Amino acid sequence: MPININDVKKIAFLARIRVPDDALEPLAGELSNIIGWVEQLSEVDTDGVQPMTSVADMTWPRRADTVSDGDCADDVLANATEPEKKSDGGFYTVPKVIE
Amino acid sequence: MSTLTDLTITAAAAGMAKGYFTSEELTIAHVEAMEQAADLNAFITETPEIALERAKESDARRAAGNAQGTMDGIPIAVKDLFCTEGVLTTAGSHILDGFRPTYESTVTTKLRDAGAVMLGKTNLDEFAMGSANITSYYGPVKNPWKGQGDGKDGKDLVPGGSSGGSAAAVAARIALGATGTDTGGSIRQPASFTGIVGLKPTYGRCSRWGIVAFASSLDQAGPLTRTVEDAAHMLTVMAGHDAKDSTSAPIAVPDFAAGLNAGVKGLKVGIPKEYTLDGMPSEIQALWTQGMDWLKDQGAECAPVSLPHTKYALPAYYIVAPAEASSNLARYDGVRYGLRVAGDSLDEMYEATRGEGFGDEVRRRVLIGTYVLSAGYYDAYYIKAQRVRTLIAEDFRKAFEQVDVLLTPTAPSAAFAIGEKMDDPVAMYLNDVFTVPASMAGLPAISIPAGLDSGGLPLGLQLIAKPFDEETLLRAAAALEAAAGFDAKPGGAG
Secondary structure, three states: OOOOHHHHHHHHHOOOOOOOOOHHHHHHHHHHHHHHHHHHHHHHOOOOOOOOOOOOOOOOOOHHHHHHHOOOOOHHHHHOOOOOOOOOOOOOOOOOOOO | OOOOOHHOOHHHHHHHHHOOHHHHHHHHHHHHHHHOOOHHHEEEEHHHHHHHHHHHHHHHHHOOOOOOOOOOOOOOEEEEOOOOOOOOOOOOOOOOOOOOOOOOOOOHHHHHHOEEEEEEEEEEOHHHOOOOOOOOOOOOOOOOOOEEEOOOOOOEEEOOOOOEEEEHHHHHOOEEEEEEEEEOOHHHHHHHHHHHEEEOOOOOOOOOOOEEEOOOOOOOOEEEEEHHHHHHHHHHHOOOOOOOOOOOOOOOOOOOOOOHHHOOOEEEEEEEEHHHOOOOHHHHHHHHHHHHHHHHOOOOOEEOOOOOOOHHHHHHHHHHHHHHHHHHHHOOOOOOOOOOOOOOOOHHHHHHHHHHOOOOOHHHHHHHHHHHOOOOOOHHHHHHHHHHHHHHHHHHHHHHHOOOEEEEEEEOOOOEEEOOOOHHHHHHHHHHHOOHHHHHOOEEEEEEEEEEEOOOOOEEEEEEEEOOHHHHHHHHHHHHHHHHHHOOOOOOOO
């Protein structure tokens, strides 16, 4: 199914990626080519075939539901994108969300 | 000191054990090689101070009688997709600007605990998405090999991807081995393009914890080395169950180097007929036939097998992998680490950060992934691809009822020039046509350097084995390696 400029705008918003206006049309072409190419899968008869959920034929072990980590706020915040503000009580900062 | 950089891991370990040289001497030789080959752009971050410090620690351990094993004191390169404590980790992306993890990935922790010496972090396609190492924010990596004829004279060639920096470093004798990751061929295809050994273990064999995620149901770490034995030694250290990765297999790790030379007498080798492609260079077809003869000469039996859904593995992969990537890469939002581009609202900050932070190929794949997972398309694309994936895995399961391993070419071409295949994403995706099927089925596979094409460029052959049967895979690989006797080196290396 061809992807048009409006489709690209919609997907780009869903993915939260800003796409410059002059890139919309080339992207629509590239994405249409890729989608057109993967659509050859429609030739495959998959009636009654279960979708794969795990590539390995085994039951994975589960770890105990206990706390195994913590008390490392400085480590967690070490790469914060606004480090000058992280001393404000140990938070990440973002633009104001609620007035 | 130049001969020190031409050793195998196995020989370097023996040399240190016998006291012929120290890890410090070995490491200095490699640091010098790294500096001299800076033009390859194989490294994003060089860590010579860390390397020398760990080399001295290794020598001290050895002097005290506490040497840890084959990897102790061995200089290796680490793909910049593995988080390394306190050392810049970029995934080849602008969006991880300045990211210094406060933790170390499980695989690099294991290598470090075994005494391996980290030379630096190698270049890669952005978020491991690419087959030519041309999508890195830090620029393309050059293949140390130069070709002749076919329009390649004097041109810089790609090393393959996405583990292109790791492959180039090992081929150019800058590192004795390197870590890579393989999602659809990212260890095996660059190994083929650079004339080295590249091993993708079974999904679940190595912990994914601390590796920047691309497609979680496919990603697997593995070694790039110059010999099969070296790959076995590195894998023995890298593998093992890890409670921090919920898909890490609770299976014992053997000494993979132990049974390498047991031979292939009576081994059943399947030749999948669907791996013969229209338009494939005749040299690759001929090398494949040669590979069958090499194994037959050593007592193996080759038999044709059919993997009927092979042709659909690549298109199914290009639904599944971008879908998982679009989900995994949602975490790069400018809030907690890496790049932040200001915006008036939270959504605008996300959009500006991700718009500027992701390169063209990553943006394409995130958009494709978002599309195939979006309302109204999920069943038609994503679920359809996962059903096809079941059929692909079933093809392999049936084939392995008849044979022990499969033999195929690794890639449909030798290395091509930087700048080629740039205009058409789908043409670039076709590089992985022989490697993606095993990835989709989670199987272990290895590329062995088997010969040179008429232009003097290396070509690889691929072996694929049953899940968690790396021992048979490596045994067959050792037999193939011995027969191929590949000893060509790129110009100027070593």
